[in-house]
Amino acid sequence: MSVVFWLGAGLLLFAFAGYPAWVLAQARLRPRPVALADVTPAVTAILAVHDAGDAVRDKLLNLLALDYPECLFDIVVACDGCTDGTADACRSIGSDRITVLEFDTRRGKSACLNDAVARARGEVLLMVDVRQVLDPATLRLLVRNLGDPGVGAVSGRLAFRDVDGGFAASVDAYWRYESLVRAAEGRSGSVVGVTGALYAVRRRLFPRLSDGTVLDDVLVPMAVAKSGHRVVIEPAAIAWDRPSQDARAERARKVRTLAGNYQLVRIAPWLLLPGTNPLWFRFVSHKLLRLAAPWLTLAVGVSALALAPRDGFYAACLAALLGCLGAVLAGKCSPAVARLLPVRLLTAYWHMNAYAARALFAFASRRRLHLW
Template sequence: MTGLAVLVFAVSALGLVHVFVGYPLWMLALARWRPRPVQRRVWTPHVTVVLAVHDGAAHVQAKLANLLALDYPPALLDIVVACDGCRDDSAARCRQPGDAHVRVLEFAERRGKAACLNDAVAQARGEVLLMTDVRQRLEPDALRRLVADLGDPGVGAAGGQLRLFDAQTGFAHGIDAYWRYETLVRTSESRSGSAVGVSGALYAMRRELFRPLPPGTVLDDVLVPMQVAAAGWRVVYEPMAVAWDGTSQQPREEQRRKIRTLAGNYQLVQLAPWLLLPWRNPLWFRFVSHKLLRLLAPWLLLALALSTALLAAHHVLFAMTALALAAALAAVVAGRLLPALGGRLPIRLLTAFCYLNLFAAQALLAFARNRRLHLW
């Protein structure tokens, strides 16, 4: 029993170190010592903005105004909005300005974002697609920066940076810190070859590389770039192309969105099993390390906690590990009970880490209960 507990401790500890430290450091090293710079060039192709909306009346007019104000030649920009079974007046608000650059596809039945993207892309006229979501605001130069990356003949897709604002609570600051960490990983992946995914809030791609998405796909912003990479093109990250979004102030606000997103990774493997095959997926190591092993992190933490509890009396290493885990959990609980304490940097980082892993555990249960997930 002791030998098995030691093995569980070693595997779980090494797995956690690889996921959160080893893999990011490896990407940083590759980006530094074996960089693959993007050969940007000024390029102004015709661009079609693709926007899928479900009950987006509160945001859609501001979003269209934001898109039409982008620093890009108006004659080379058109917008296709797909309204997916909206119960509000989203479609009417899209048509209200009467701008010839905006086309509205209105579907009475709610079919999900993936189906809307497929239909909208089929109506696209541009050489380049700009994918974005309704809530986030884009910086005026975001499109030009992404298109410049696509000026590199080896680049098939370019993702922008999602920046969070209005962090008011300790939890919100922790989520913002996690997103900065994620940004560092994506930047390193891009500089050393290709990023595994992009942000659905802002990315551009060559229209010829878009492949219709399976119905119900949740993570189009992972499957689409993985398909681009499988076709032999690079997927790069452009941190200077910025989209802004508000951050969740409390765990409950983040929970539903995060569980759905994390469960979407399980769905990806179900919809595209070739992602698990190294000879089919050129980004296999990155995909497994960045996406799949993070889903295992809460279970690795549980295995680490149980094994150290069993081994604590046998060696000081296990006793210290058990104490460290207990102290971290106690700090998170104290931070939730005492908001002033929760605002301190170490505790807010621990809080975000604990909640994100809790959501990852819940995501497996959510996917097991409902393989179809949610359309939106």
């Protein structure tokens, strides 16, 4: 039991503190700056939607307002089995820079992305989602990183508005931590996953996605890195969003996303091979160890419970674990307690691990994860 305790605790500590500390040290001591250049390649924005309603019109107007030469920027929208007039809303804008692909049968996002990329004219693809709002300078900020021939893809940064406490504050706290790690990965080499709501990639490096692929925002950058190019972060390019206000709204999205990691290693097993995946250590440390976190936490708790009657140290560790759980429960009962930073972080940790545990069962049950 002591071996179980220390192995579990060590892996958890490395996953959430050791690896971030290592990559932050790499970014500080051995940075790899990007040779930024004011370039204006032809760009095609790629947007896949399902029953987006009025939101798709707002998104397209936001994209058309980006500060970029009109003759060098167009948009391809793929409507995946929409039943609410989404395609008509796209056409109603009346811009010849918008190409609408309308599919009667719902096939999933990855199939739509493949078809949309095939219709793209730009040498650079701007990958976006429908919900987030982009600042006017966003596209220029992204493509200046592609002025460096060694960079194959560049991710923007997701930031939240209207964080008013409660669960939303926990989501924001976790995302700030995650963004810190990703930024350090980009400064020291390549980031493992990009922000699906905002990233640019050279079209020639975009891989054809397997049907049903959930995490295109991980598979694409990993394929770019495999080709010998870097994947970096442009922190000034921001996609503005609003966090989920309650755990139920966040649960379905996160369970699907985390289950997508299991799917990822099934459809791209080369990710597990150190000799083939140049980001193997980062991928295992950043992605796979977090999937194991709920089971490692359970192992630490059970072993501490078994060892507590015989050793005061393990009794103290068990008390600390119970205290953390108590803080999460207290945050659910008191908004004032929930706003405290330690409680926000503990609440985020609790929910992320609950989602990761559910994701394993979701993947094992072979649900249609690729649908929206």
